[in-house]
Amino acid sequence: MYEFVAFYIFAIATTILFLITVMSKNVLYSMTSLAAGMVLISGLFFLLGADFLGVVQLIVYVGAVMALYAFAMMFFDATKDVKEKQQNPQLVFLLGGLMALVFVIMFSAPVIGDNIQALYPVVDGVGNAQAVGMVLFTKYLVPFEVAAVMLLVAMIAGIILAGKKMDYSLTKCEAIDEEMSVELEKGEE
């Protein structure tokens, strides 16, 4: 009974929040509802007894959306609405609608066809983290390693992009201080 009520609360809240994410013209509203929706999805995992996945959802997306906020802060004024340029709203509507339809059919077809079986059911006495770990390091070892290599590549690329002047401290650089003081003097004149 509790689970039933909780599921509908989480499901409705998540749907509404993600609708706000898509519909809102304000950066702050859409980012906040995205973050809140991600946190509430972890509630669905907890309801299913997948504690570990729920916590991972929480930790990973809280950090990821926080990084998105940092970009939003740099590029937008959070208190004003963003004017979007849409060349062809009908085409956007059609393509978006079709994609949504395909996704709904993809995910609901096995449910309707009663074709869902738990490949790795919960074992008594084995914790969630252990169960995930066992599957991850046996059956899905190769995708796991590939994901690790991809993350490594992304990290190296990030370091190379950002690290051109790593040994050069902005706060200790006297040349910049001089430039600043020259500009300040100009400003005063």
Next chain:
Amino acid sequence: METATMLPEVTAAGVIIKAVLILAVIAAIAGFGTYIERKILAFMQRRLGPQHVGPYGLLQLAADGIKLFTKEDIIPQHANKIIFAVAPVITAATAFIALAAVPVFPDFTIPLLDIYVPSIASDVNVGILFVLGMMAAGLYGPLLAGMAQANKWGIIGSARTAIQFLSYEVVTGLSVLAPIMMVGSLSFVDFNNYQADGTWMVVYQPVAFVLFLIAGFAETNRTPFDLLENEAEIISGYVTEYSGMRWGLFFIGEYANMITIGVIASIVFLGGYNDFWFIPGWIMIIGKIAFSFFFMLWVRAAWPHIRPDQLMWLCWKVLMPLAVVNVVVTGIVMMIIG
């Protein structure tokens, strides 16, 4: 899990009573914490601290409470009103949600009604990750507060929130990973039982303990890392435009988080709520939490705060490599011994 079968069944009423207890007691302690903080800082800095309201200034707490509740609630004209109102609630709520998964007081049964009140409100078997994740979500409070108030100091405060979060989060995770590997579980109860023989985890994992403490200071915005509201540089950072009880909620959240960090440090590294010699366990855990609270105030009195770039340098170039080395060494030692 064996102990769970011996205990009485946890009912919904028991959990609700527990939740109300946590909320009331921790909020009160958080309020009292402000008084303790002012008094201890004053003693350390050779001042007197609050002393005019009541004996030893004890009623200062009540005076501050009345002031907070009756102050005019100002929302700036150009602020994003909904987000501005929600932000303080996020900080306070996540701090208390995090407390749901840690053992706070000993369990007991209410005599007449026969309701069993458990020690942990919600005993999820991934407790430590849940608490750390929820506390991380709490940083959305300062972030949103700063962005919603249309104030330059606020924006700087929220930008600093983002970099602080991205800096310390990795260190926290990696520093508790080594104890988790040794215990082989994410549950606080297992951490406690692992140290039941009297050897504290800090003996095996001194590096992880120091790293966790440093990251904990960053997580609760305590002084060496209080970049978000560093009043000497950015007025008050993310709380610049807040007044009254909305301002108060941020601080209740901050003090609740300090207690949570104290609980985690006590259970994971300092022997938990096991009996020590002749002292019962519940006194031990209260003593340890109180000491870690005092330690945070001590550090605040002793250390200056640092710049944001120094925090990033410290977290990414010093602490994170140390934490990774610690995890690898722990793994190799466990492989050889076990």
